[in-house]
Every structure is written in structure tokens, then in C-alpha cells.
Amino acid sequence: xxxxxxxxxxxxxxxxWALPEAVEKYAAAGVKGISVWQNATEGIxxxxxxxxxxxxxxxxxxxxxxxxxxxxxxxxxxxAIDHNKKLLEEAATLGAPMIxxxxxxxxxxxxxxxxxxxxxxxxxxxxxxxxLNVKLAIEPLHPMYAAxxxxxxxxxxxxxxxELFKSAHVGVAVDVYHLWWDQDLEKQIxxxxxxxxxFAYHVCDWKVNTIDLLNDRGLMGEGCIDLxxxxxxxxxxxxxxxxxxxxxxxxxxxxxxxIFLKEITEAFLQHV
Amino acid sequence: xxxxxxxxxxxxxxxxWALPEAVEKYAAAGVKGISVWQNATEGIxxxxxxxxxxxxxxxxxxxxxxxxxxxxxxxxxxxAIDHNKKLLEEAATLGAPMIxxxxxxxxxxxxxxxxxxxxxxxxxxxxxxxxLNVKLAIEPLHPMYAAxxxxxxxxxxxxxxxELFKSAHVGVAVDVYHLWWDQDLEKQIxxxxxxxxxFAYHVCDWKVNTIDLLNDRGLMGEGCIDLxxxxxxxxxxxxxxxxxxxxxxxxxxxxxxxIFLKEITEAFLQHV
Numbered sequence: 106x107x108x109x110x111x112x113x114x115x116x117x118x119x120x121x122w123a124l125p126e127a128v129e130k131y132a133a134a135g136v137k138g139i140s141v142w143q144n145a146t147e148g149i150x151x152x153x154x155x156x157x158x159x160x161x162x163x164x165x166x167x168x169x170x171x172x173x174x175x176x177x178x179x180x181x182x183x184x185a186i187d188h189n190k191k192l193l194e195e196a197a198t199l200g201a202p203m204i205x206x207x208x209x210x211x212x213x214x215x216x217x218x219x220x221x222x223x224x225x226x227x228x229x230x231x232x233x234x235x236x237l238n239v240k241l242a243i244e245p246l247h248p249m250y251a252a253x254x255x256x257x258x259x260x261x262x263x264x265x266x267x268e269l270f271k272s273a274h275v276g277v278a279v280d281v282y283h284l285w286w287d288q289d290l291e292k293q294i295x296x297x298x299x300x301x302x303x304f305a306y307h308v309c310d311w312k313v314n315t316i317d318l319l320n321d322r323g324l325m326g327e328g329c330i331d332l333x334x335x336x337x338x339x340x341x342x343x344x345x346x347x348x349x350x351x352x353x354x355x356x357x358x359x360x361x362x363x364i365f366l367k368e369i370t371e372a373f374l375q376h377v
Numbered sequence: 378x379x380x381x382x383x384x385x386x387x388x389x390x391x392x393x394w395a396l397p398e399a400v401e402k403y404a405a406a407g408v409k410g411i412s413v414w415q416n417a418t419e420g421i422x423x424x425x426x427x428x429x430x431x432x433x434x435x436x437x438x439x440x441x442x443x444x445x446x447x448x449x450x451x452x453x454x455x456x457a458i459d460h461n462k463k464l465l466e467e468a469a470t471l472g473a474p475m476i477x478x479x480x481x482x483x484x485x486x487x488x489x490x491x492x493x494x495x496x497x498x499x500x501x502x503x504x505x506x507x508x509l510n511v512k513l514a515i516e517p518l519h520p521m522y523a524a525x526x527x528x529x530x531x532x533x534x535x536x537x538x539x540e541l542f543k544s545a546h547v548g549v550a551v552d553v554y555h556l557w558w559d560q561d562l563e564k565q566i567x568x569x570x571x572x573x574x575x576f577a578y579h580v581c582d583w584k585v586n587t588i589d590l591l592n593d594r595g596l597m598g599e600g601c602i603d604l605x606x607x608x609x610x611x612x613x614x615x616x617x618x619x620x621x622x623x624x625x626x627x628x629x630x631x632x633x634x635x636i637f638l639k640e641i642t643e644a645f646l647q648h649v
């Protein structure tokens with residue numbers, strides 16, 4: 106049985122709420138962690154956002170999201186690197202220990218080429234990440250996002266990439282939505298942990314009749330992912346960090362978010 | 378440069394056309410092969426459907442689709458096996474040399490369990506397939522269909538399954554839509570060919586902004602799949618069979634199908 110003090114929520118999950126409201130509600134519900142999407146700090150700034158969050162007693166788990174390194178033009182790639190450096194500075198100002206990388210892909214070039222550009226992008230920002238002590242978590246994305254969101258589509262590929270750097274500041278974010286189908290998942294989670302690369306664990310659910318490729322994720326228990334089994338694999342590595350609830354859902358965003366938050370905490374206790 | 382005499386079209390691709398019309402139009406367009414979906418024979422029967430097709434000079438490439446073996450109940454699994462035997466009889470009557478298997482999955486059990494039930498299902502129908510001389514082509518489906526359509530989501534898994542049987546009547550259907558993202562694709566195509574298991578090759582395209590998980594496939598050239606590269610891998614195994622155009626698309630089905638057929642043959646010559 107998992108307790109709510111392992112629960113972190115991504116601000117995007119309750120998108121209709123501005124950051125101060127989300128922070129107040131999460132804390133009141135007994136949630137202990139928050140992962141901050143960049144849009145949530147707009148108009149507030151990362152420094153003040155960090156103060157609001159710490160003032161409510163919440164722990165900042167990650168800043169979301171960097172990456173998107175591949176581009177067919179070198180100018181596009183340089184711009185992406187600059188943008189990621191800016192995000193690292195923001196993460197440090199916010200007080201986030203980690204940035205999640207949605208690595209990117211370009212439909213106008215091969216996935217191999219995109220993967221090379223991802224490696225180059227991480228190489229280019231790693232010195233700043235180390236200097237600021239902000240970790241980089243490579244998040245493999247579901248193969249249905251291979252066209253333009255990520256050329257890293259399995260945990261095996263994310264492990265390969267992370268291990269190249271031999272840095273305590275480069276690891277992996279494991280998200281059940283992207284990875285649940287993979288026959289190698291247990292093995293790759295063990296490998297990730299054995300290399301000290303398991304930086305983050307994200308939960309939601311895969312709805313059997315998914316109607317939208319981006320914004321129809323399920324609340325835990327609404328779908329077919331065996332969350333308890335996957336968490337047991339994650340914890341077998343020694344991971345005892347937050348389980349981060351990250352749900353993009355037009356259906357859930359359309360609800361009263363107080364009701365949704367109550368559903369989240371109940372689902373967390375029951376299904377994660 | 379590929380010629381139209383390597384072009385086969387799945388009847389579902391031009392769903393608004395009944396079989397006799399599709400046959401007449403395909404033949405007139407210079408297409409030489411047809412893969413027949415079960416619904417296309419309804420009201421005609423497999424025997425007469427076969428006569429219509431051969432009468433127009435078209436070759437029947439496959440009958441679509443068997444499979445869907447996994448169920449949580451043994452009664453459901455037995456029913457699936459019976460249904461597949463009926464499909465095999467229909468394929469033999471039609472004159473189709475092969476059935477495509479969409480293997481199935483159940484969201485109420487693990488993918489491992491579903492894969493075991495798929496193996497048992499194929500075992501149960503293989504004697505009849507051999508007797509009728511109808512091949513079984515295991516089609517790995519994209520991971521986004523793992524909840525309820527297929528627990529076999531990579532070519533590696535399909536190869537594993539096919540190789541278990543050591544039968545000339547069990548092999549694999551390679552469909553670019555399901556497999557294009559896989560970093561191991563070239564290697565797994567070579568393995569499939571080396572084991573004489575490459576039974577079929579299906580083409581369409583992956584649209585960058587896919588709006589529907591089922592019925593938004595792209596015409597070749599509309600998306601980001603490097604079709605010529607994948608065909609080169611397929612042909613490096615010695616495969617010189619049909620390239621089967623299989624497109625499910627609400628957008629294309631809504632068009633004048635004569636115009637769509639012209640687009641298909643042009644796209645085939647230009648992009649496959």
C-alpha cells in the first residue's frame with residue numbers, strides 16, 4: 106500500500122488551475138510533491154513560484170520540459186540548445202533538482218539522425234546542468250510520438266542514451282503511459298536502476314478506447330496498465346522517490362478540478 | 378523504380394466500393410493483386426468472390442483477417458479458434474494462399490498471458506491451415522494497439538512467435554505503419570527473411586499529425602515513413618512479392634474513390 110506522501114502531481118494534470126491554486130489544493134489534499142510545467146510559472150517567474158511552493162510545504166520534483174533537440178537546420182538545433190540552457194537556469198532558480206527531456210524528432214529526417222542530434226544536444230547542455238546541479242531525465246516516449254516528439258521510444262533506447270554520458274546528471278524518467286506495452290520493460294527498469302539512472306517515475310493509465318493521441322490519458326485505474334506490477338519493478342531497483350501523476354486529458358480538464366483532485370488521490374492510494 | 382504489377386490493394390482501402398466494383402477498377406488501373414477483407418465477400422460468398430477476382434485477371438494475395446485469440450474465458454478462446462477455422466475454410470474456397478492474423482489482446486490480462494493464448498490459438502488452427510495449404514501471417518501491430526488488438530507489437534516478437542512453429546505455413550506480415558519507428562527493424566526484417574518467414578509486405582504512411590488511432594492512415598507520401606528504405610531491407614531478403622496498399626482512412630474514404638485510386642497508383646509508383 107502506497108501512501109500519499111509519495112504522491113507528486115504535475116501542474117499540467119490540473120491545467121485549469123493557476124500555480125498558486127494548484128499548490129494550495131495539492132498541499133491541502135496531502136500531496137507532498139509537485140512537478141512544475143513551464144507554463145505554470147508564466148506571469149509568476151521561477152523564483153516566486155519556488156517560494157510559493159516551498160511556503161506550502163511541497164517538494165519540487167521536476168521542471169517540465171526540456172529537449173526537442175532535433176531539427177534539420179543547424180540554426181534550429183542551436184536555438185534548441187539555447188532554449189534548454191534557459192530552462193536549466195529557470196529550473197535552478199525555481200529550485201527544481203531535475204528537468205525532464207522530451208527529446209524530440211523531426212519527420213523530415215531519419216530517427217537515427219534525430220537520435221544523434223539528441224546526443225549532441227545533451228552534450229551541449231550537460232556542463233551547465235552539472236554546474237547548476239540540475240539533473241537531466243531522458244523520457245522515452247510512446248512509439249506513436251516518433252514522428253515529431255521523440256526518437257527515443259523505448260526504455261532500452263533511453264538507457265543506451267543515458268549510459269553514453271557516464272554522468273550523475275544524466276538519467277531517465279520512466280512513464281508507464283509510454284512504456285507499459287514493452288516486453289523488455291522489467292529488464293530495462295532493472296538495468297536503469299543498476300546504472301543509477303532511474304531518476305523519475307510517472308503514472309497515469311492507458312484507456313482501452315483512447316480517442317486522442319495526446320490528450321486522452323486515463324486516471325490510474327481507468328485503463329489496462331498493471332501499475333502495481335510496474336511499481337514493484339521500479340522499487341526493486343531501490344527507487345523510493347515520488348510517483349508523479351501526469352495526466353493530459355481533455356475529459357478530466359473539463360471537470361471541476363476539486364473533484365478531479367479527490368479522484369486522483371483516491372486512485373493513487375488504490376491503484377498505483 | 379517499382380512497377381504497378383507489384384501493386385496489391387486491400388479491399389478495405391476503398392471501403393465504399395463493393396467487391397465487384399473494386400475488382401473492375403483495380404484491374405482497369407493496372408493493379409495486379411487484391412487482398413480480400415471478409416466483409417467484402419458478404420452477400421457474394423467466397424467461391425463467387427474468387428471467380429470474380431480471377432475473371433478480372435487479379436491475383437488474390439491474402440484473406441483478412443483472422444486472429445483475436447486471447448480471451449479471459451476458455452469459452453471465448455474456443456470460439457475464436459472455431460472462427461479462425463471457418464476463416465481458413467473461406468480462404469481456401471476463395472483461393473487465397475494466406476490469412477493475415479491480427480493476433481489479439483485482452484485488457485483484462487497481462488500481455489504475456491495474451492501471447493501464450495496466441496501461441497495456443499495458432500497451434501490449434503495450424504493442422505487445418507496445413508491441410509488446406511493456407512498460410513498464417515502473424516502481423517505485429519503498433520504498440521498503440523496493445524490494449525485490445527494485439528499483444529505482438531514488434532517484428533522481433535512476431536519473429537519469435539513464428540519461429541516457434543517451424544512450419545512453412547506460419548510466417549509474418551510486415552506492415553510499415555506498425556513498425557517504422559523500431560530501431561531494430563532492419564535487423565528483424567533480415568531475420569524474418571532468413572527464416573523464410575517474410576510472407577507479406579504492407580504499405581501506407583504515418584501522418585505527422587495523426588488525428589485518429591484507427592482510421593487516419595496516410596497515403597504513401599503523406600507521412601514520414603521512409604518507404605523506399607524499408608522496401609530495400611525487405612527486398613534484400615529476396616522478397617519479390619506484392620507491396621500491399623492497406624489504408625484505413627475516414628478522410629480518404631470520404632473522397633470519390635476513382636480519384637483516390639488514381640492517387641494510390643501514382644503514390645505507389647512515386648513513393649513505395
